[in-house]
Amino acid sequence: MLGIDLTSVKIFFDNCPNFIKCLWNARTRDFPRRVLWFAITRKHSGRHSAAWLEMTTHSRVKKHTGRVQKAPADKFAERRAELGEAALTTLATLGYARTSLREIAQNSEFSHGVLHYYFSDKVDLIVCSVKQYKARCVTRYDHAVDTATTYDELMEGFLQSLGDTLQGEGHVHRLWYDLRSQALFEAAFHDDVVQIDKSLEDMIWRIMSRFAELSGQDPGLPPSACYALFDGLFLQALLKHLSGDTKAIADMQADVRQSIERLFAAPAKATPAPRKRRA
Incomplete structure (x- = not known):
């Protein structure tokens, strides 16, 4: 009805940080609407949500793996x-x-x-x-x-x-x-x-x-x-x-x-x- 790309919602939720998932589990009322808004804006922005999430996730992983931590x-x-x-x-x-x-x-x-x-x-x-x-x-x-x-x-x-x-x-x-x-x-x-x-x-x-x-x-x-x-x-x-x-x-x-x-x-x-x- 809202023209929501449910695949984008799933991809976002799978890749979002753990603290966001905690907000979901805490039953924050406004949170589901924010996730849906994210999916809609990503769809209408001309960029595919999956590609955007893949890019940001890759950047985050690359940033952290660049830190050489001593054993x-x-x-x-x-x-x-x-x-x-x-x-x-x-x-x-x-x-x-x-x-x-x-x-x-x-x-x-x-x-x-x-x-x-x-x-x-x-x-x-x-x-x-x-x-x-x-x-x-x-x-x-x-x-x-x-x-x-x-x-x-x-x-x-x-x-x-x-x-x-x-x-x-x-x-x-x-x-x-x-x-x-x-x-x-x-x-x-x-x-x-x-x-x-x-x-x-x-x-x-x-x-x-x-x-x-x-x-x-x-x-x-x-x-x-x-x-x-x-x-x-x-x-x-x-x-x-x-x-x-x-x-x-x-x-x-x-x-x-x-x-x-x-x-x-x-x-x-x-x-x-x-x-x-x-x-």
């Missing part, structure tokens, strides 16, 4: 990373034996309950913190390798990075050596310590490989031996530095320089050609 697992991992970073200072100050989740909570803005929710125990937290720090440390040395174009540049960049690390972050490296020592006694540390240690060995080998390229000589040692050499020099310097030895950093840099020169002789510098005398 709960990603958010959980991000939160763990934040807490691990925040706890790093306390862990590095107190060490493994004197640290508990409650102690870390007392020295940070996070509650004991929050830490216990994201970490099963202090072993879990310490491993998370050290892993993150060592990952950053590796990229620092990679930058020295990537930017050096000559043997001397690589030498100075490597020595500078070692000195800066020992000077500014010695307490954090102390935590790493503490963790590595605990792995000799606690099986819970084994896998993570081996993984971190391997990443450091790979880092040293990338540096040695670059020295080999720039000097044209082979180091003559396997990756594990190169890592043991420079890690030992760094640990020795760390012990001296934390004991108040003001020459520890300079002595370490001198020892590292001498070791590299034993492995790779510096390429001979081209001597300038003598000037010709005028007749």
